[in-house]
Amino acid sequence: MGGPAGRLSGSASTGSGMFKNVKTWGPALLLVSPTIILVGIFVYGLIAVNIQMSMTDQHTARPSDEFVGLDNYFRLFADADFQHALRNLVLLTVVFLAGTLIFGFLWAWVLERPDRGEGFFRSIYLFPMAVSFIASGVVWRWLLSSLQTDQQGGERTTGLNRLLDSVGLGFLQNSWWSDPNWGIAAIAVPAIWQLAGYVMALFLAGFRGIPDELREAARIDGCSEWQLYRHVIFPQLSPVMLSAVIIIGHMSLKLFDLIRAIVPDANTYAVQVPATQMWVKYIGSDYADSAAIGTILLVLVALVVVPYLVYTSRQEKR
Amino acid sequence: MATATVPPPARVTPPAEKVGRPRRKMNRTLKYLLLVLFALIVLLPAYVLLVTSFKGPSDADPSRAWFLPQTWDPSGWAKAWDTLAPALGRTFAMVIPASIISATLGSMNGYVLSKWRFPYANVVFTLILFGMFIPYQAVMIPLTQLMQGLGVPNGIPSLLVLHIVYGLPICTLIFRNYYASVPDELIEAARMDGAGLLRTYFSVILPVSTPGFVVVLIWQFTSAWNDYLFAAFFSSGRNGPVTIALSFLAGGQLTDYAASMAGALIASVPTLIVYIILGKYFVGGLMSGSVKG
Numbered sequence: 001m002g003g004p005a006g007r008l009s010g011s012a013s014t015g016s017g018m019f020k021n022v023k024t025w026g027p028a029l030l031l032v033s034p035t036i037i038l039v040g041i042f043v044y045g046l047i048a049v050n051i052q053m054s055m056t057d058q059h060t061a062r063p064s065d066e067f068v069g070l071d072n073y074f075r076l077f078a079d080a081d082f083q084h085a086l087r088n089l090v091l092l093t094v095v096f097l098a099g100t101l102i103f104g105f106l107w108a109w110v111l112e113r114p115d116r117g118e119g120f121f122r123s124i125y126l127f128p129m130a131v132s133f134i135a136s137g138v139v140w141r142w143l144l145s146s147l148q149t150d151q152q153g154g155e156r157t158t159g160l161n162r163l164l165d166s167v168g169l170g171f172l173q174n175s176w177w178s179d180p181n182w183g184i185a186a187i188a189v190p191a192i193w194q195l196a197g198y199v200m201a202l203f204l205a206g207f208r209g210i211p212d213e214l215r216e217a218a219r220i221d222g223c224s225e226w227q228l229y230r231h232v233i234f235p236q237l238s239p240v241m242l243s244a245v246i247i248i249g250h251m252s253l254k255l256f257d258l259i260r261a262i263v264p265d266a267n268t269y270a271v272q273v274p275a276t277q278m279w280v281k282y283i284g285s286d287y288a289d290s291a292a293i294g295t296i297l298l299v300l301v302a303l304v305v306v307p308y309l310v311y312t313s314r315q316e317k318r
Numbered sequence: 319m320a321t322a323t324v325p326p327p328a329r330v331t332p333p334a335e336k337v338g339r340p341r342r343k344m345n346r347t348l349k350y351l352l353l354v355l356f357a358l359i360v361l362l363p364a365y366v367l368l369v370t371s372f373k374g375p376s377d378a379d380p381s382r383a384w385f386l387p388q389t390w391d392p393s394g395w396a397k398a399w400d401t402l403a404p405a406l407g408r409t410f411a412m413v414i415p416a417s418i419i420s421a422t423l424g425s426m427n428g429y430v431l432s433k434w435r436f437p438y439a440n441v442v443f444t445l446i447l448f449g450m451f452i453p454y455q456a457v458m459i460p461l462t463q464l465m466q467g468l469g470v471p472n473g474i475p476s477l478l479v480l481h482i483v484y485g486l487p488i489c490t491l492i493f494r495n496y497y498a499s500v501p502d503e504l505i506e507a508a509r510m511d512g513a514g515l516l517r518t519y520f521s522v523i524l525p526v527s528t529p530g531f532v533v534v535l536i537w538q539f540t541s542a543w544n545d546y547l548f549a550a551f552f553s554s555g556r557n558g559p560v561t562i563a564l565s566f567l568a569g570g571q572l573t574d575y576a577a578s579m580a581g582a583l584i585a586s587v588p589t590l591i592v593y594i595i596l597g598k599y600f601v602g603g604l605m606s607g608s609v610k611g
Contacts (some may be wrong), residue, residue: 024434025434025435025436025437026436027514027515027516028430028434028435028436028515029430029436031426031427031429031430031515031516032426032427032430032431032442034423035423035427035446035486035490036442036446038483038486039445039446039449039483039486039487041464042449042457042461042464042483042484043448043449043452043457044445046457046460046461046464047452047456047457049460050456050457050458050459050460053459053460103356107356110349110352110353111353115349117350117353121353121356121357123597124357124360124361125356125357125360126597126601127360127590127593128360128363129593129600130540130586130589130590130592130593130600131544131586131589131590132543132544132545132546132561132585132586132589133544133546134544134546134561134564134565134582134585135544135561135564135582135583135585135586136363136582137568138367138564138568138578138579138581138582139363139366139367139370139579139582140363141568141573142366142370142575142579143363143366158383159383162381162383162384163383163384166384190363193360193363197360201601250451250453253453254453254454254455256455256546256547257546257547257561260546260550260565261546261565261568264569264573274455275453275455278455278458279550282458282459282551287459290458290459291459291460293455294453294455294456294457294458294459295456297453297455297456298452298453298455298456301451301452301453305448305451306448309444309447309448309451313440313444
């Protein structure tokens with residue numbers, strides 16, 4: 001899984017005042033310099049080159065680097081397919097976020113008080129995290145297939161649809177990801193399955209961070225259970241919730257493997273998002289458009305992540 | 319010495335509950351019913367994987383989709399193993415050195431950034447950190463050219479380099495937060511004794527680093543093992559890691575579901591073993607210095 005993790009905080013103690021001259025911090029800087037150089041080239045250098053490539057007219061394998069400014073971006077945003085991909089991305093992110101937050105919170109809420117078997121259930125809810133999207137995609141592809149061709153060449157229901165039918169929930173049957181308008185929401189189902197446990201772990205850590213005295217005090221003050229949550233628990237959990245939203249949100253923007261694993265054809269219209277379109281363009285040697293989509297994704301992620309990074313580093317200074 | 323990164327879930331002793339009240343009891347039953355129901359839902363795909371992987375052609379009919387196999391046919395597993403075995407070897411050869419190298423660099427970075435600050439260390443840290451959030455799509459096209467230009471061969475060598483480089487930010491983050499719990503006095507004492515930067519690292523920091531290394535190595539191992547994006551751009555079925563081999567086995571319009579589900583299980587075994595044995599540290603990596611207590 002490509003997901004980076006939790007809060008970035010953790011108060012690093014400042015050795016400030018301890019080391020003042022170059023003699024002391026020189027070697028320290030030297031020790032980090034390989035990382036600074038590598039990240040400098042592979043992250044910032046390549047981002048710059050990528051932006052520059054996105055402003056050329058290299059739309060075929062034949063090298064060409066005429067500068068066209070922002071033309072590729074304008075064309076992409078005017079393109080119905082790309083608009084569809086952006087709309088899909090929003091839908092995917094909303095469903096993905098809502099699902100992981102709801103299940104993650106629910107599980108954490110039920111498991112919050114230590115009880116028999118609590119660790120066992122926690123492990124079960126979390127285990128999908130350890131599996132790759134490619135591996136889980138194999139089974140979800142089958143679960144979310146609406147029809148299967150049988151030996152006689154006829155088409156019959158299979159996967160989740162068949163299960164729903166046989167347990168009397170037939171009305172929930174649907175065409176899953178093949179639906180051109182809402183198909184992308186079906187992709188969020190396995191994504192939620194895979195990451196709700198992670199959000200649960202975040203919320204559990206949040207619950208454990210709430211001092212018992214706070215609850216006691218609220219109870220003594222005569223708070224009802226709901227008021228306790230409304231005024232004590234939820235505010236205490238909001239930093240954790242913010243972390244979860246950032247992490248899941250930026251994973252959703254990048255989501256690629258899972259879609260590739262579930263939907264066999266990379267060109268499938270119903271489930272296009274920018275990340276898959278970027279791949280399709282790359283395969284088609286349209287490097288300029290591919291680079292432009294990469295840059296758009298970067299901007300989207302940066303809009304979410306940069307304020308968060310600034311926020312956490314400020315928090316740390318306090 | 320505090321071991322901060324992996325707080326064993328601090329167990330709060332349950333408040334003395336008034337047991338025996340019927341409402342409590344019902345709540346508890348309801349709670350376990352819910353937990354079991356959710357567990358079944360989460361485990362449902364695992365059941366399908368296992369059952370389908372043993373199904374032969376006689377079980378292929380969709381009407382038997384959710385049932386146990388009529389005959390347990392291991393041929394899907396044999397086929398999957400034959401397809402994936404070479405890729406499994408390649409993946410181990412890539413993931414193990416990649417994890418060790420980026421963990422080692424991350425440990426030194428974390429040490430410097432938490433204990434041996436230089437001017438603008440915080441800015442540098444934030445800039446490094448951003449590298450872990452970027453969508454790799456935003457560097458992918460020039461990256462393919464850069465790797466070609468550097469003459470790094472496609473396949474495992476390329477992926478080895480990429481997992482080291484792009485693993486650096488998170489390794490640095492985890493170690494920085496981890497070392498924050500090492501008291502400054504220890505560093506200062508070592509300095510008083512005349513130990514320099516590296517001496518202090520090897521004599522004071524490294525000996526207390528084991529839990530940090532476990533967390534980082536697990537994290538790196540899992541994310542490199544499970545990576546597909548880099549693999550898709552930098553390798554092929556012939557020289558790629560297990561995710562690529564699996565996607566070829568499972569891809570296409572006509573899928574051999576028995577073989578591909580067996581393959582998915584085979585490809586997941588190493589990370590699942592890590593999760594089962596070292597679950598506590600696995601969660602530690604996920605949280606990576608997560609919530610301020």
